[in-house]
Amino acid sequence: MQTKPFRIGTRGSPLALAQAHEARDRLMAAHGLPEEMFEIVVLSTKGDRITDRSLAEIGGKGLFTEELEQQLASGDLDIAVHSAKDMPTRLPEGLCLSAYLPREDIRDAVIGRTAPKLIDLPHGATVGSSSLRRQALIRRMRPDIKVITFRGLVDTRLRKLQEGQVDATLLALAGLKRLGKVDVITDILAAETFPPAPAQGAICIESRIGDARIDALLAPINDTATFDTVSCERAFLAALDGSCRTPIGGYAICEGDQVRFSGLIITPDGRNQHAVSIDGHRRDAAALGTRAGQEIRARAGSSFFDDWS
Numbered sequence: 001m002q003t004k005p006f007r008i009g010t011r012g013s014p015l016a017l018a019q020a021h022e023a024r025d026r027l028m029a030a031h032g033l034p035e036e037m038f039e040i041v042v043l044s045t046k047g048d049r050i051t052d053r054s055l056a057e058i059g060g061k062g063l064f065t066e067e068l069e070q071q072l073a074s075g076d077l078d079i080a081v082h083s084a085k086d087m088p089t090r091l092p093e094g095l096c097l098s099a100y101l102p103r104e105d106i107r108d109a110v111i112g113r114t115a116p117k118l119i120d121l122p123h124g125a126t127v128g129s130s131s132l133r134r135q136a137l138i139r140r141m142r143p144d145i146k147v148i149t150f151r152g153l154v155d156t157r158l159r160k161l162q163e164g165q166v167d168a169t170l171l172a173l174a175g176l177k178r179l180g181k182v183d184v185i186t187d188i189l190a191a192e193t194f195p196p197a198p199a200q201g202a203i204c205i206e207s208r209i210g211d212a213r214i215d216a217l218l219a220p221i222n223d224t225a226t227f228d229t230v231s232c233e234r235a236f237l238a239a240l241d242g243s244c245r246t247p248i249g250g251y252a253i254c255e256g257d258q259v260r261f262s263g264l265i266i267t268p269d270g271r272n273q274h275a276v277s278i279d280g281h282r283r284d285a286a287a288l289g290t291r292a293g294q295e296i297r298a299r300a301g302s303s304f305f306d307d308w309s
């Protein structure tokens with residue numbers, strides 16, 4: 001029997017810690033294990049340390065995961081808990097996303113200061129967001145709005161908003177819920193018209209491929225609907241080569257044994273876009289995402305990706 005505690009790796013941001021604690025609580029409940037059997041190990045990542053530049057500028061998603069993945073691979077950690085949205089489509093050799101917790105709301109939330117809804121902001125208003133997807137979707141809706149880069153912890157962004165640096169900002173509803181900050185929300189954007197980032201709202205657990213002991217630990221907490229929808233969305237992203245400079249949105253929904261996916265690519269100015277919808281059996285979720293990505297890529301042509309990168 002295992003006597004040493006399982007080591008759970010996480011970043012140190014308030015959101016990351018909340019997510020690691022949720023994973024630990026679910027593991028304790030599923031296995032009837034005491035808290036002492038789990039140790040939450042907090043690591044600082046490059047992405048946490050560099051907060052004054054956009055992710056696309058400093059090299060993308062891998063910056064939040066590198067340190068955790070090194071320790072997973074070496075056996076210093078047993079699992080790592082992440083926002084699935086922050087995970088690169090390709091993982092280091094030997095690691096995989098082996099479980100997903102039940103998904104939170106996938107939508108984006110508006111935190112408005114001068115008006116509650118994006119649609120009602122004053123002409124020429126400024127919105128803070130560093131997500132290329134949100135920037136493009138805002139411009140599609142309101143070409144007059146000026147979007148400025150806005151990174152950092154949720155609290156930092158909310159402070160900048162209160163100080164009047166911007167008229168509004170956008171954040172994932174899931175993160176605000178997990179941090180207990182839903183009271184700041186002034187509007188919620190429908191996924192149909194403002195598609196979320198692939199994997200938004202999902203917490204994933206990364207582990208070593210073929211580690212039977214850890215697979216057995218994780219199996220009872222894996223949410224299969226989240227696993228299937230996020231696998232579909234990540235396959236879509238991968239088929240589009242998910243570069244950090246490509247605004248991409250998309251979400252899948254499970255209904256019975258079926259999965260339905262809608263995806264979008266859009267130019268940063270919000271003026272050109274290609275959308276795709278596909279459905280099929282849940283067992284083919286990832287293949288459907290891949291097919292949707294290939295279809296949209298063929299339709300858009302390579303110039304769509306070249307013109308503005």
Ligand SMILES: NCc1[nH]cc(CCC(=O)O)c1CC(=O)O
Pocket residue numbers: 083084085086170171172173174175199200201202203
């Ligand atoms: N890139 C940062 C990030 N990664 C995950 C979330 C929110 C939680 C989630 O989507 O699961 C956020 C913040 C945000 O987009 O508002």
